Amino acid sequence: MLLHSCKITRTLPCLADPEKIRVIADVSGEIHEVFPYLNATLKRCIYNHPANTLTIKKDGKLFTLHAHHITLAKIEDEKEAEDILGWLRDLINETYEKREQIEPNYSMAAELKALDIYRLLPGTSCKKCGELTCLAFAVKLVGREIEITECNPLFSEKYQEKRIVLLELLNAAGHSIPPIALENGTR
Ligand code: SF4
Numbered sequence: 047m048l049l050h051s052c053k054i055t056r057t058l059p060c061l062a063d064p065e066k067i068r069v070i071a072d073v074s075g076e077i078h079e080v081f082p083y084l085n086a087t088l089k090r091c092i093y094n095h096p097a098n099t100l101t102i103k104k105d106g107k108l109f110t111l112h113a114h115h116i117t118l119a120k121i122e123d124e125k126e127a128e129d130i131l132g133w134l135r136d137l138i139n140e141t142y143e144k145r146e147q148i149e150p151n152y153s154m155a156a157e158l159k160a161l162d163i164y165r166l167l168p169g170t171s172c173k174k175c176g177e178l179t180c181l182a183f184a185v186k187l188v189g190r191e192i193e194i195t196e197c198n199p200l201f202s203e204k205y206q207e208k209r210i211v212l213l214e215l216l217n218a219a220g221h222s223i224p225p226i227a228l229e230n231g232t233r
Pocket residue numbers: 167168169170171172173174175176177178179180183196197198199200
């Protein structure tokens with residue numbers, strides 16, 4: 047067993063949704079050894095090998111695993127957080143037990159698709175970034191030909207929720223994003 051227990055250590059307001067909470071739980075030991083095996087078996091995750099993080103997307107929520115802690119966003123209450131942590135503990139331990147039969151996957155950027163980004167952009171195709179459409183911008187962003195800060199409308203109050211989720215995804219995938227934006231959007 048790789049993960050014996052997780053303990054909620056902090057509960058914060060969720061910036062993406064003021065009616066929900068953001069939960070940080072410390073884990074017993076180190077869990078990053080299982081990340082490349084989870085990356086190989088889960089469909090909706092982003093692995094950042096150099097940063098040692100794995101972000102799982104499930105039911106509109108984001109769970110980010112670090113070597114020593116787990117962050118959960120858009121959570122209803124501590125009961126839901128405990129349920130998710132229990133699910134993650136089982137997933138981590140079952141995957142770790144089967145690791146001999148799994149080819150580990152250390153790649154990261156391939157999981158971040160242009161359409162994943164497009165859904166989190168304003169979607170107005172206003173052309174302020176110099177691209178004809180938001181989809182064209184998303185394609186360039188995936189290819190790291192343009193910076194997220196070129197989309198000015200995204201940094202307005204109106205798109206706060208989308209921005210926070212998008213910045214977290216980009217951060218998990220190893221994209222460079224402005225520190226001030228990260229302060230507002232991630233742990
Ligand atoms: S500035 Fe943002 S909203 Fe406008 S077209 Fe570019 S990506 Fe879309």
